[in-house]
Amino acid sequence: GLGKTTLAKSVYKDEKVKKHFGLKAWICVSEPYDAVRITKELLQEIGLKVDNNLNQLQVKLKEGLKGKKFLIVLDDVWNENYKEWDDLRNLFVQGDVGSKIIVTTRKESVALMMGSGAINVGTLSSEVSWALFKRHSLENRDPEEHPELEEVGIQIAHKCKGLPLALK
Numbered sequence: 001g002l003g004k005t006t007l008a009k010s011v012y013k014d015e016k017v018k019k020h021f022g023l024k025a026w027i028c029v030s031e032p033y034d035a036v037r038i039t040k041e042l043l044q045e046i047g048l049k050v051d052n053n054l055n056q057l058q059v060k061l062k063e064g065l066k067g068k069k070f071l072i073v074l075d076d077v078w079n080e081n082y083k084e085w086d087d088l089r090n091l092f093v094q095g096d097v098g099s100k101i102i103v104t105t106r107k108e109s110v111a112l113m114m115g116s117g118a119i120n121v122g123t124l125s126s127e128v129s130w131a132l133f134k135r136h137s138l139e140n141r142d143p144e145e146h147p148e149l150e151e152v153g154i155q156i157a158h159k160c161k162g163l164p165l166a167l168k
Contacts, residue, residue: 003164004104004121008073011102021100023070033079035088042072042091058091066094077105082113123162133157133167 011017012026025045027038039057040050048064051057072092079085092101103114111118124132134153138146160166 004106005075006164007121008075008102008104012071012073017071020069020098021071022068022096023065024072025070026073026075028075029077029079031078033081033084035084038074038088039091046070061091062094065092065099067096068099069096070099071102072100073102073104075104077103077110078107080107080109080113085113124164124167125162126158129160129162129167130154130157132164133160136168 012024018024023046025042027041027045029038036052036054036057039054039061043050043057043061043064046061046064048060070092089101092099103110105111108118130153133156137153137156138149157167
C-alpha cells in the first residue's frame, strides 16, 4: 500500500518511456514463484509463441529480446532465491544497451539481491495523508461544506499510517 506498483505503472505508461523502448512487458510475479509462468507471460507480452518446455521458452525469450531495447517490470517480487533470479536475469543479457528492468518488492532482501539501486517508497506525512484522504472521501467537494466530518476524518487518516492505498 506504499505506492510501489503505482509508481512503476506511472513510469511504464509515460509517453517518453513508450517512445524510448522498443519492447515493454509487465509481469506480476507474486507468490509462489513460477519460472515457467513468468517466462510464458514475458513471451506473450512481447508477442511470441508459447509452449510448455522451460528450456525452449527461455531460448525463445532470449532470442525475442536479442538486440532490442526493452523495459520489463517484474511487479510484487517475493522470491529470495538468488539462483532462480540469476537464471531469470540471464535471459535479459542479450538486450540492447539501455534496456531496463524495474522490480517492485516489499522485501529489502529481494531489492539487495537484484544488485542495483533501490528506491525506498516511504509513508506519507500526517498532513499529506489527511489531504489525500479528504480528497478521496469528499470526492473533491468543498471540505468547508462538511466541517463536522473533519475531526473523524483526521482520526481515520491517522489510522491509515501514511499508506496511500489505505487512504484512498
